[in-house]
Amino acid sequence: MAIYKTSYVIIGADNPGTILNQDHMPRKGELVTLNKEKFEITEVLELVPPRGNFHYIHVTCRPIPRKKQP
Amino acid sequence: MELRQILHEVDLFEGMTEAELDKVAHICHEKHFHTGENITVEGSVGDELYIITDGFVEVMLGGRPASSAHVIVSLGSGQIIGEMALLDQGPRSASVLAAYEPTTVQVIKRKDFDDLCQNDTRIGYVVMRNLAADLSFKLRHRNLSDR
Numbered sequence: 001m002a003i004y005k006t007s008y009v010i011i012g013a014d015n016p017g018t019i020l021n022q023d024h025m026p027r028k029g030e031l032v033t034l035n036k037e038k039f040e041i042t043e044v045l046e047l048v049p050p051r052g053n054f055h056y057i058h059v060t061c062r063p064i065p066r067k068k069q070p
Numbered sequence: 071m072e073l074r075q076i077l078h079e080v081d082l083f084e085g086m087t088e089a090e091l092d093k094v095a096h097i098c099h100e101k102h103f104h105t106g107e108n109i110t111v112e113g114s115v116g117d118e119l120y121i122i123t124d125g126f127v128e129v130m131l132g133g134r135p136a137s138s139a140h141v142i143v144s145l146g147s148g149q150i151i152g153e154m155a156l157l158d159q160g161p162r163s164a165s166v167l168a169a170y171e172p173t174t175v176q177v178i179k180r181k182d183f184d185d186l187c188q189n190d191t192r193i194g195y196v197v198m199r200n201l202a203a204d205l206s207f208k209l210r211h212r213n214l215s216d217r
Binding site: 003005007009016017018019020021034035047048051052053054056058060 | 079080081084085126128140141142143144145146147148149169203206207208210211214215217
């Protein structure tokens with residue numbers, strides 16, 4: 001089973017970002033909840049080559065404009 | 071979930087056989103923390119490595135005085151903390167607080183870790199390689215945060 005070790009960096013908000021393991025590859029445009037706040041993914045890149053089952057991913061996010069929030 | 075299966079999902083142990091994971095599981099001790107509870111304190115002496123198996127933690131710098139502390143990153147399941155003090159035996163580089171209820175960690179003491187690495191040099195090599203890769207990943211995250 002693939003594990004995606006993902007580094008989330010937030011641009012445009014006072015949020016320090018997060019590193020966590022997840023079971024799916026994040027996608028551009030996807031909405032994610034970090035520290036109880038929702039963000040939109042604007043960039044996804046593979047930071048370094050995978051090792052075994054582990055993939056190393058970097059994600060950049062931005063706050064969701066208020067009217068876009070579900 | 072069985073501890074060996076949990077360790078399978080932690081990249082610190084990537085590349086280990088089932089038998090090697092059993093040896094690691096043998097030196098792990100589970101601990102639970104409440105929200106806001108300190109796992110490590112910046113500047114203190116520490117001889118334990120923590121593997122987050124459930125919940126989230128906040129890594130904080132500049133806690134002297136405590137009111138000036140700021141969070142530099144949150145870490146979730148599968149991440150490790152306390153590795154710097156384990157490796158270089160220096161003081162804790164940051165404070166870490168549980169940010170989720172409950173936060174569960176597996177604790178490995180330096181003495182047990184050193185004994186395991188010396189008695190089984192393949193485990194020692196794999197863990198040290200993966201520890202270096204984890205520090206590198208955290209540094210890359212920090213660099214990208216500063217863009």
